[in-house]
Structures are given as C-alpha cells and as structure tokens.
Amino acid sequence: MKLINLLCLALMLVACKSVEHNTSYSPSFTESKKTTHTISKEQQYTFGYLEVLENRAKPNGPRIKLPVYIFKSRNTDPQLDPIIYTVGGPGSTTMPSAQYMKYYMYLDDRDFILIEQRGTAFAQPSLDCPEWSQAVYTSNLNTDKNEKQNELLENAAIKCKKRLTQQGIDLNSYTTTDIAADINDLVNVLKIETYNLLTISYSTKIAQVLMRDYPERIRSVVMDSPLPLQVNYDEESVGNLLESLYAILSDCASNAECDSTYPNLKQRFYKFLTATTQNPLALNIQHPTTKKEVLFYLRGKDIINLFTSASTAEVPHIPYEIEKILNGDLSTLETQLLQLFQKPGPGSGIGMRLSVWCAEEYPFSSQKRIQDETTKYPEVLGLSPVVFEDEICKIWEVKKVAPIENQPIQSNIPVLVINGEYDNETPVKWGALMTKHLRNSYHLIFKGWKHTPTTNWSNPCAMEAANDFFNDPNTLPKPDCLEAIKTPKFTLKKN
Known part of the structure; x- marks a missing residue:
C-alpha cells in the first residue's frame, strides 16, 4: 500500500499575483463579542472581523470576513509598533494561537495581532474539503482496492471544486498576493502607522509580498523557516x-x-x-x-x-x-x-491550499525535475516530491500567477531569518538564499532543531531572539540561551 505524504509544512510555500487597486473599495473592521476561542480573563484584547472584497477587481462582488485578534501588551507603556502574526500551511489556521498568549513574550513590549488567512478554518468562507480528507483516509487504509490512490484524490478534488464553486466562491482569489493585500487593508483600517511582521514557513511568502508591494509601514520582519519566492519546492x-x-x-x-x-x-x-x-x-x-x-x-x-x-x-x-x-x-x-x-477531519483549508499551490508553485515547477526527484534516490524510490500531483492541479484549474511571484524580492527593511539546522521542509540553504537578496538581513541557525524554531515551546530561545530583534532590528540578536544550544545529545541504547 502507498502511504500519503502530504508534506504539511507548520508549511510552507507559494507565490503571488499583482492586484489592481480599486479606489472605490473600502474594507471594514467590526468588533465582535463572540470569539473563535476562549481567551484568558487576564488578557486584554479586541476581537473582530476584517471585511474585504473576495476579488478586488470586482468592487460589487462578494465580500469575505477574516477574524482578527488584537492583544494588548502587558507593558503599561508599550511600543507603538505592533506585531502582526499569521501562520504557515498554506491552509493552516492562525486562530488557535489566541489561547496561548501568556507564553508569547512579544506582549511584554508591544501589541500582538493575529489575522486569519482567507480560505482557512475560521475565515468566512472557509475552503474546507472533507472529500479530500476522506479520500486520504480511504487510500491510506487501502479499504477500497477497486480504486487507485490517484483516482480517489482526483475524484475528491472534482467534488470539492464543484461544491465550492456552486457556493459562488472564486477559487482564483485565494493567493498569497490576496492575503498580503488583506493584511495591508487591516493596517489601513486600524490606522497603524508602523508595524512588524512575524511569519513562519508558508507565511514568509506573504511577508515577501508585503515587503515588495506595501513596504512603507513595515518596520521589521522575522521570517522563521522561510521559503523564498524563487524556490520551487x-x-x-x-x-x-x-x-x-x-x-x-x-x-x-x-x-x-x-x-x-x-x-x-x-x-x-x-x-x-x-x-x-x-x-x-x-x-x-x-x-x-x-x-x-x-x-x-x-x-x-x-x-x-x-x-x-x-x-x-x-x-x-x-x-x-x-x-x-x-x-x-x-x-x-x-x-x-x-x-x-483516526477518522478523517473536515479538510479545513484544503481548498485554499489547492488554490495557492496550483496557481503559484505547480506552474513554475519542471515536471522533468520532479520526475528525476522521484526516481534518483534508491533508498526512497517512488517518493513523490510534490504536494499535489499534476492531475490534481489540472482539475483545480486556477490561473497561473504572474512571473514576478517566482522571483526574489529586493529590500532594505530589517529582516531576521531563522532556521532549524535539521529542517527538511525549509532547509538552511533557503534561509541563506534569502539573505543574499535582503540587504539589511541577519541569519540565525538553531543547531539540532527542526521546522519553525519560534514555535518550539519546550525551549523559547528562538522566540526570545525574535523579540530581541523587534526591539532592536538593526542588530543580530544574541540571547544568552543561544550558547546552550549544541548538537543534540543522542539517546543511547536502553537496557
């Protein structure tokens, strides 16, 4: 039986497309007492929904709602430049982080804002694909020997796409550039003069687009486990x-x-x-x-x-x-x-993941190189390097983004690049590649660590480094905890 490897990156990836700005378009933010998660009574915050156009080229078209938390700093005299945070995937939800603000040291110095990416679990609409989750479950357990794995997934993509499009959802409007424009709209609606970005894995692509298309108000950026725009995952x-x-x-x-x-x-x-x-x-x-x-x-x-x-x-x-x-x-x-x-889940964000990948990664990848990657290593012969197979993206049939979304950005904005030494999803070499094109950047590598070091709750050293950088973005952070991080002490045989 063939196991499915979705390579779900604390993830990862993508590129983008240029957006036509419509002067008559006005996003809005509305507060709500009903939140996505239960928040500690000790934590001050505002919760609400950012309402934006699904397709900014259609001013009379549908609007979508994105949940936002604005957590107030624990400092009585906080810095005025908040941090905006969104997670990876593509397709992952940022909202569960809201429950753990007491562990985020960023709040010691400034406000911390969470925004849900369009199409993910708590966004309205959410591009869920339970059909896909069911197909993966069936295929993994080999419960239907009359259907091959690829057929199961292809049928799931067909059904999910049909259902979402029948709901009036424009699958072409769920890209990295759309998400970056959403964040820029949030900054404008909240009248934020300057802000900092904290991004991990896939969302580092969102950061790159923001730095390229909306650089004016960005003070500093932390990219944890980055995926450069120009890399074909x-x-x-x-x-x-x-x-x-x-x-x-x-x-x-x-x-x-x-x-x-x-x-x-x-x-x-x-x-x-x-x-x-x-x-x-x-x-x-x-x-x-x-x-x-x-x-x-x-x-x-x-x-x-x-x-x-x-x-x-x-x-x-x-x-x-x-x-x-x-x-x-x-x-x-x-x-x-x-x-x-385990029973299959609701497939939260899978539709968004498909739109991002099939518009931004798949069109720029060489099918020959993919085939070579599948066959060149005898130890894992047949292991597909792709997140979605060729036929799946043909079924999803979203528009290819502009070539600029597969090209490196140039910027003077201060950037801290963080990598885990053993990260196979977004390796150290990609972080090094980022710094070549970012003239005011620093690179920290955490020995023995894997993906997204700033989310390593057992050791918050990378979070401390990120917070130090936000406080002084023109200096390489060197927290004391870095000295204690060495090559792992490997477990030896147990008696």
Whole structure:
C-alpha cells in the first residue's frame, strides 16, 4: 500500500499575483463579542472581523470576513509598533494561537495581532474539503482496492471544486498576493502607522509580498523557516529530506558515544531502506475499532516518514529509533500506522491550499525535475516530491500567477531569518538564499532543531531572539540561551 505524504509544512510555500487597486473599495473592521476561542480573563484584547472584497477587481462582488485578534501588551507603556502574526500551511489556521498568549513574550513590549488567512478554518468562507480528507483516509487504509490512490484524490478534488464553486466562491482569489493585500487593508483600517511582521514557513511568502508591494509601514520582519519566492519546492523536497537525515546521522557518527553505540548506522539504514523498496516490509495492524487485521506494505519511501514527522524534541531519539527498526523492533512504525485509523477531519483549508499551490508553485515547477526527484534516490524510490500531483492541479484549474511571484524580492527593511539546522521542509540553504537578496538581513541557525524554531515551546530561545530583534532590528540578536544550544545529545541504547 502507498502511504500519503502530504508534506504539511507548520508549511510552507507559494507565490503571488499583482492586484489592481480599486479606489472605490473600502474594507471594514467590526468588533465582535463572540470569539473563535476562549481567551484568558487576564488578557486584554479586541476581537473582530476584517471585511474585504473576495476579488478586488470586482468592487460589487462578494465580500469575505477574516477574524482578527488584537492583544494588548502587558507593558503599561508599550511600543507603538505592533506585531502582526499569521501562520504557515498554506491552509493552516492562525486562530488557535489566541489561547496561548501568556507564553508569547512579544506582549511584554508591544501589541500582538493575529489575522486569519482567507480560505482557512475560521475565515468566512472557509475552503474546507472533507472529500479530500476522506479520500486520504480511504487510500491510506487501502479499504477500497477497486480504486487507485490517484483516482480517489482526483475524484475528491472534482467534488470539492464543484461544491465550492456552486457556493459562488472564486477559487482564483485565494493567493498569497490576496492575503498580503488583506493584511495591508487591516493596517489601513486600524490606522497603524508602523508595524512588524512575524511569519513562519508558508507565511514568509506573504511577508515577501508585503515587503515588495506595501513596504512603507513595515518596520521589521522575522521570517522563521522561510521559503523564498524563487524556490520551487516540488523540485527538491525529497533531496532536502535525505540531506536532513544525512546531517543527523553524520552528527551521530561524529560523536564517539553515538558512533560506538550505533556503528555504521547511516550506511546500514540506507541499505535497509533500499532493501525494503525492493522487497516491502509487511506489517499487520489491528484496526482499533473493528479489531480486523489490516495489512500494510512499507517501502523505503514510507518508512522515511518516521523522520519527516519528528519534532525538534524527538530528534535526539532518531538514531535509537533507527537501530530498533534494524533489529526487528517495529513498534514505532506500528504506532505511526495506528494513527491512520483516526477518522478523517473536515479538510479545513484544503481548498485554499489547492488554490495557492496550483496557481503559484505547480506552474513554475519542471515536471522533468520532479520526475528525476522521484526516481534518483534508491533508498526512497517512488517518493513523490510534490504536494499535489499534476492531475490534481489540472482539475483545480486556477490561473497561473504572474512571473514576478517566482522571483526574489529586493529590500532594505530589517529582516531576521531563522532556521532549524535539521529542517527538511525549509532547509538552511533557503534561509541563506534569502539573505543574499535582503540587504539589511541577519541569519540565525538553531543547531539540532527542526521546522519553525519560534514555535518550539519546550525551549523559547528562538522566540526570545525574535523579540530581541523587534526591539532592536538593526542588530543580530544574541540571547544568552543561544550558547546552550549544541548538537543534540543522542539517546543511547536502553537496557
């Protein structure tokens, strides 16, 4: 059976299109007592909805509503330039962050604003695709052997698109440039004179568009795990994954204790992945509800998912987990497979993700390079590097954005680029590429960490660095906690 790897980046990606400004168009912000989440009574805030045009080229067209939280600083004399924050994906929701403001040190100095991206879970409308979630669930469990995986997903895309378009939704209006224009509208409506941007993964593309198209009021920008506009994610995601794993296992080999405990681990594991690609590993897993046995066949491209899903906190255990597999202990793989039995969700934001990807990433990617990426690594032969296959984007059929959305920006705005050393989704090399084109930028790399370091709640060092930068955007932040971050101390065999 073929497992689905959606590569859901705390994510990731995209590009944009130029927007015609309509002088008769006026966005609005309306406060609301009914919020998306329960907020602590100790936290002062305003909640409401930004109302904007779905398509700014159609002044009489439909309007959409985007939830916004404005959290007041804990400082009695705060800085006047707030931080605007939105998360990655594309398709992820920013709103759940509202519940955890006591952990955000940014509020010690200034107000902190959350905005939901159009088309995501709490936006109105939300471009949900439950059909897609059901198709992934069915395909993963191999419950319908009469339909191939691609057919399931293609049918799901057809059904979701038909339902959304019948609701009058313009799927071409859910792009990064539209989201950037939404944020600019929010700044204008709230009469914010200057502001800072905090973006992670995919939303760093939103930051790049804002810096290019609406730079006047931006004071500073933090890009955590950036994806440059000019990078074509689908052309190299498999290689990035293997490079990340290679770096982890090389660091183990460079450590005397780790190397003696797991000798030649890199070579042995890569050999194992190649062997299972040629002769799949069969695993029977009991369905937790029906108690029936479901047979899975795992190849190298499936087993590698163990490492795409690993968090920063789990990195030190990776050599140990690999050794367990090589010794025939498949308990960790079994635990992961059990997660596939969870009922499918509502597919929140999948439609928005499809619109962004199929308009901004897919058209600029070389199908030849994608095919090469799928076949060039014997350890994970057949692992597709793409987020959505070619046929899916043909079904979704949104307009390709302008070429400028696949080109690097130039800017003098102060930018802090943050990367995790072992991040396979948005690797360090992409952060380095960003700094080449941003003349007033700094680059921090967190050793041993993975994707989106500023959201590493077990160690808020990257958040501290980001906050220091917002307070002094013309200096590379060097918080004391950085000195304590070293190459991970890898877990050794347990007795």
